[in-house]
Amino acid sequence: MSHVFPTYNRLGIELVSGQGTKVQDQHGKSYLDFISGIAVCNLGHVPTVVKEAVEEQLGKLWHVSNLFPITKQEEVATLLASATGLDAVFFCNSGAEANEAAIKLARKHTGKSKILTFKQSFHGRTFATMSATGQEKIHSGFGPLLETFEYLPFNDETALSHIVEKDTAAIMVEVIQGEGGVNPGTLTFLKAVEEKCRELGALLIIDEVQTGIGRTGKPFAYQHFDLDPDIVTAAKGLGSGFPVGAMIGKKELIPSFSPGTHGSTFGGNPLAMAAAKATVETIFDGSFEKEVQQKSTYFINKLKKELQEYPIVQEVKGIGFMIGILFDQEVNDIIYELRQNGLLTLPAGTHVIRLLPPLTVTNDELDQAVKIVANTVKELQAASVS
Incomplete structure (x- = not known):
C-alpha cells in the first residue's frame, strides 16, 4: 500500500x-x-536562468529566519511592486497562504468581517480559503464553514448591485476563474466589482494565483481590465516550481500588518527568492x-x-x-x-x-x-x- x-x-x-x-x-x-504543473512552470521545465540562480544560492545559504533582513526579498518585492503599482509584499509558500494573508489583512485593516466572493471561484483549501471558495464540492464533509463569506453569481452586475451591507471588508475575485471553468470576467462586471468596493468602503482583492506572472500576456491579468486593486495575490508561476507565494498591497495597508500580526517560517527564504527573482526578471520584460x-x-x-x-x-x-x-x-x-x-x-x-x-x-x-x-x-x- x-x-x-x-x-x-x-x-x-x-x-x-x-x-x-x-x-x-x-x-x-x-x-x-500543457499543464505546466497547473500554471507553475511558466518558463518551461528546468529553465536555465532559474537553475543557475538557484545553484548559485545553494552554495551560499538555504534558509534563515525572517527575523533577519533578506536582501533578495527586497529585490523581488521591488519587482512585484513595480509590476503592479502597489507598495508592499508579504512572502509565503503558496497561493492559499497568500489568500489567507489577504483575508486577514482586509479584516484587520477595515475592522469589518464580511468578505464577498463568487460562485465557481477557487481560492484554496485551507479553512479560510476553502470558505472563500464558491464551490460546494470543495466544502463537502468539513462541517460548518467560516460564516463571514457570501457567494455572488459571477459576471452578474445585477446581483452585485443589490449588495448594500457596510460590514463588508473586501470583495475577492479572480478576473478569470480557473478551477471553475476558465471563465473570464467581463469588463463591465469587473468594473462594477471595483465600484462596489469603493461604495462599501471595502478592499478589492484580486486573486492572481493562477492568472498572474505573465500567464495572460501581461504581468497580471487584471491589467487587461484597467483595475485598481488594493491587494493582489500571486504564487504558482512566481517561482518556476519552487514553493513561493506573495500578497501585494497598497501602502496604506502597511500599518495593519505590523510585527507579530502575521508570519511564515519558510516564506521568502533565500532559495525561493533566488528562483522568484530570476523568474520575474525574465517574464516582466x-x-x-x-x-x-x-x-x-x-x-x-x-x-x-x-x-x-x-x-x-x-x-x-x-x-x-x-x-x-x-x-x-x-x-x-x-x-x-x-x-x-x-x-x-x-x-x-x-x-x-x-x-x-x-x-x-x-x-x-x-x-x-x-x-x-x-x-x-x-x-x-x-x-x-x-
Whole structure:
C-alpha cells in the first residue's frame, strides 16, 4: 500500500524528466506538457536562468529566519511592486497562504468581517480559503464553514448591485476563474466589482494565483481590465516550481500588518527568492510579454478554426495562455485520449479542458498541440455519431 494520503486522483504515469515544454514518463514516452504543473512552470521545465540562480544560492545559504533582513526579498518585492503599482509584499509558500494573508489583512485593516466572493471561484483549501471558495464540492464533509463569506453569481452586475451591507471588508475575485471553468470576467462586471468596493468602503482583492506572472500576456491579468486593486495575490508561476507565494498591497495597508500580526517560517527564504527573482526578471520584460500575446492569439485562433466543425466543441475561451475548451460532455475521457496521443491537459470543472502551456512554448509545439487536439476530437465526434 502507499503511505501517502490519497488526496489526489493520480494518473497512471510518472513524469521523471523534462526540458522546456516536453516531459518524459517512466517508460520513456514523451509528451507536450500543457499543464505546466497547473500554471507553475511558466518558463518551461528546468529553465536555465532559474537553475543557475538557484545553484548559485545553494552554495551560499538555504534558509534563515525572517527575523533577519533578506536582501533578495527586497529585490523581488521591488519587482512585484513595480509590476503592479502597489507598495508592499508579504512572502509565503503558496497561493492559499497568500489568500489567507489577504483575508486577514482586509479584516484587520477595515475592522469589518464580511468578505464577498463568487460562485465557481477557487481560492484554496485551507479553512479560510476553502470558505472563500464558491464551490460546494470543495466544502463537502468539513462541517460548518467560516460564516463571514457570501457567494455572488459571477459576471452578474445585477446581483452585485443589490449588495448594500457596510460590514463588508473586501470583495475577492479572480478576473478569470480557473478551477471553475476558465471563465473570464467581463469588463463591465469587473468594473462594477471595483465600484462596489469603493461604495462599501471595502478592499478589492484580486486573486492572481493562477492568472498572474505573465500567464495572460501581461504581468497580471487584471491589467487587461484597467483595475485598481488594493491587494493582489500571486504564487504558482512566481517561482518556476519552487514553493513561493506573495500578497501585494497598497501602502496604506502597511500599518495593519505590523510585527507579530502575521508570519511564515519558510516564506521568502533565500532559495525561493533566488528562483522568484530570476523568474520575474525574465517574464516582466516587455518583449517577452509581447511574444506571449502574439503566440497565444495565434494558438487560440488556430484552435477555433480547427475545432469549429465539431458539434461536441461548444467554445474556445480564455486570455493569453489560460485557455479552456468547452465540450457538450464530460471531458475526463477526452483528456485521457489526449494523453495517449502525447498531450497533457487537465479539466476545469466537468466540461472544460484547460490548456496551460509554458509561456516559452514554440509555434511549432503549438501547431503540434492543435493537431493532437483536432485529431482526437475528430475521432471522438465520429464515435459519437456512429
